[in-house]
Amino acid sequence: MHERGTPPPEEGGPSAGDGSGVDHAFLALERELAVFLRRARASSGELAREVHPDLEPAAYGLLVRLEEAGQQRATDLAAYFGVGKATMSRQLRALCELGLIVRDPDPADGRASLVQITDEGRARFTRVRDARRAQYMSKLAGWDRDEVAELARLLHQLNERAES
Numbered sequence: 001m002h003e004r005g006t007p008p009p010e011e012g013g014p015s016a017g018d019g020s021g022v023d024h025a026f027l028a029l030e031r032e033l034a035v036f037l038r039r040a041r042a043s044s045g046e047l048a049r050e051v052h053p054d055l056e057p058a059a060y061g062l063l064v065r066l067e068e069a070g071q072q073r074a075t076d077l078a079a080y081f082g083v084g085k086a087t088m089s090r091q092l093r094a095l096c097e098l099g100l101i102v103r104d105p106d107p108a109d110g111r112a113s114l115v116q117i118t119d120e121g122r123a124r125f126t127r128v129r130d131a132r133r134a135q136y137m138s139k140l141a142g143w144d145r146d147e148v149a150e151l152a153r154l155l156h157q158l159n160e161r162a163e164s
Helices: 024-051 057-069 074-081 085-097 119-139 145-163
Strands: 101-106 109-117
Touching: 024 057, 024 119, 057 074, 057 085, 057 101, 057 109, 057 119, 074 085, 074 109, 085 101, 109 119
Parallel strands: none
Antiparallel strands: 101 109
């Protein structure tokens, strides 16, 4: 039985062809994503506080992106996360004030700046990221590595389609 009381379609739940007009596969996906996102938001708050007690939960994702992609323009970060320039500017200002990022002039456009993670920001972020990765490894210890890779592939595909 599924955690929230209804078996997923692949485990005997109704399918879209049951005459109800409801696509139960997408209903199950919506339900699972809602739970996952709620837990992820709570986790992001905890992770952000571990990086710095005054760090906003949403700003943790900025550190993830900067660590992964390197220096970026604020407008590129805003587009990547699907937020407005004002929201991005506020979050970046907070990260700057905490000493976790710096802004340097963009040599290609003097009016713009490039944002990058500081050494202190990288050290704090790496410590928290490594601890989070260890938690994932512990929680998914019973999974086959191919299943973990498939989950990562499917989430990547979902994220890519969300960008377009």
